[in-house]
Amino acid sequence: MSGIVGYGAHVPIYRIKVEEIAKVWGEDANAIKAGLNLKEKSVPGRDENAATIAVEAARRAVFHSGIDVKKLGAVYVGSESHPYAVKPTATVVIESIMASNNIMAADLEFACKAGTAGVQISMGLVDSGMIEYGMGIGTDTSQGRPGDALEYTASAGGAAFIIGREKKEIIANIIKTVSYTSDTPDFWRREGAAFPTHSGRFTGEPGYFRHTTNATKLLFENTGLKPADFAYAVFHQPNGKFPVMVAKQLGFSDAQIAPGLLTPLIGNTYSGASMLGLAATLDISKPGDKIMVTSFGSGAGSDSFAIEVTDNIDSKRSRITGVRKLMETNKKYVDYATYLKDKDFIKGR
Amino acid sequence: MEKPSASLWRKIGARYNIIGSECKTCGAKHFPPRIVCRKCGRETKMVDKKFTGNGEVVSFTKIMVPPDMFKDEAPYIVGIIALDEGPKVEGHIIDNGKAIEIGTKVRAVFRTMYVDGDEGPIYYHYKFEPV
Structure with a gap:
């Protein structure tokens, strides 16, 4: 059975506060903060994109795992902001971590859940014996149309997970993974379009809640586990409100989701969101803890995982840069004009 | 758009991972990579050397008037970094x-x-x- 042998994360140091965006559009910052359960979001530096975030996370994952990187057999990078339309992000990652060229690599896109899809593919390849290790990465520098509600949440960050099958290397066994998928156009971005479009307040029920709930219930049915069996739960977090609501609906407490609930502080990192949440949860987990993770990607689908932490987590603990530490170190706030410049939203240059 | 030269991919080792050269004859380390050792000359036995990327600032300056390709980056800092392994390299400092x-x-x-x-x-x- 495959499991996680290492993980790494990256969050840009730049932040913009809700107040800074709200004042430009004449909106009530306090109402937005309360409504979204979010106070600020991460912003990529001018020299950061989904590939550089993937690389930083991947390098930390390789270091944490302690594996011989030449034995990595596959790298899948999930993102909805791949820097090129044609030219893989995954190739940049494999060269930058000095992996072998004898490796499978591809980019994935499934809105905010392409990273967990990469983990599932890696699990299949590892469990089948085709490869020794595989890496799934979720990374994004997501787009929010200026003036749109998404502008308050669309942020940047990513996480990488290395999947292997050597019992002595696994820090967390993946007991089971299931998915729930349907053709639900709740949110999309057409080829060449700079910004995504969404169905506003009507995206929640048919999109996020339907898929997250069904995938999680399917996981319960397949494993016989129930919310009380898990020490922690992580959900995709497009804002700070939805994961709290869906956790409550499914029977999880606020305490169970607290370690992995990062959106209130860094916004929605899209493909990175549930994976960063899992990374932050693993940072504080103890051997024997069970963790439930359900991602969500618009379009729409959810991947759900039941994970059990092993004794090996403690021996690798000193090799990890904690997600909360990454989020809180060297934070730099930018104003709205700098944000527009750094996101290349200013025309005429 | 300028048509990229072959250095776009040929120099990936150095640009992505700070891979330089080490002379097995005298132990001298070089970055960027060299074919011939500066010390040994014809006795050169060069191999690739991956540098850690850790080092300290030897000198730096703030660029206020950048070349066109960096026009939107200014002001930014460029410095000389002494790598822990010895070589001094130029680089942007975030x-x-x-x-x-x-x-x-x-x-x-x-x-x-x-x-x-x-x-x-x-x-x-x-x-x-x-x-």
């Missing part, structure tokens, strides 16, 4: 809020260096950040 002074410890990070318009390639490169 302003991460920590003071940059001579002697500041830095580590290498992976960033874009230059994006060639809307249709050209993206040039990735190491940069340094204070630790």
Whole structure:
């Protein structure tokens, strides 16, 4: 059975506060903060994109795992902001971590859940014996149309997970993974379009809640586990409100989701969101803890995982840069004009 | 858009991972990579050497009037970094809020260096950040 042998994360140091965006559009910052359960979001530096975030996370994952990187057999990078339309992000990652060229690599896109899809593919390849290790990465520098509600949440960050099958290397066994998928156009971005479009307040029920709930219930049915069996739960977090609501609906407490609930502080990192949440949860987990993770990607689908932490987590603990530490170190706030410049939203240059 | 030269991919080892050269004859380490050792000359036995990217600032300057390709980056900081393994390399130093002074410890990070318009390639490169 495959499991996680290492993980790494990256969050840009730049932040913009809700107040800074709200004042430009004449909106009530306090109402937005309360409504979204979010106070600020991460912003990529001018020299950061989904590939550089993937690389930083991947390098930390390789270091944490302690594996011989030449034995990595596959790298899948999930993102909805791949820097090129044609030219893989995954190739940049494999060269930058000095992996072998004898490796499978591809980019994935499934809105905010392409990273967990990469983990599932890696699990299949590892469990089948085709490869020794595989890496799934979720990374994004997501787009929010200026003036749109998404502008308050669309942020940047990513996480990488290395999947292997050597019992002595696994820090967390993946007991089971299931998915729930349907053709639900709740949110999309057409080829060449700079910004995504969404169905506003009507995206929640048919999109996020339907898929997250069904995938999680399917996981319960397949494993016989129930919310009380898990020490922690992580959900995709497009804002700070939805994961709290869906956790409550499914029977999880606020305490169970607290370690992995990062959106209130860094916004929605899209493909990175549930994976960063899992990374932050693993940072504080103890051997024997069970963790439930359900991602969500618009379009729409959810991947759900039941994970059990092993004794090996403690021996690798000193090799990890904690997600909360990454989020809180060297934070730099930018104003709205700098944000527009750094996101290349200013025309005429 | 400028048509990229072969260096776009040929220099990936140096640009992504700070891979230089080490002379097995005299132990001298070089970055960027060299074919012939500066010390040994014809006795050269060069092998690839991956540098850690850790080092300290030897000198730095703030660029206020940049070349066109970096026109939207200014002001930015460029410095000379003495790598822990010996060689001195030039590189951009990210302003991460920590003071940059001579002697500041830095580590290498992976960033874009230059994006060639809307249709050209993206040039990735190491940069340094204070630790």
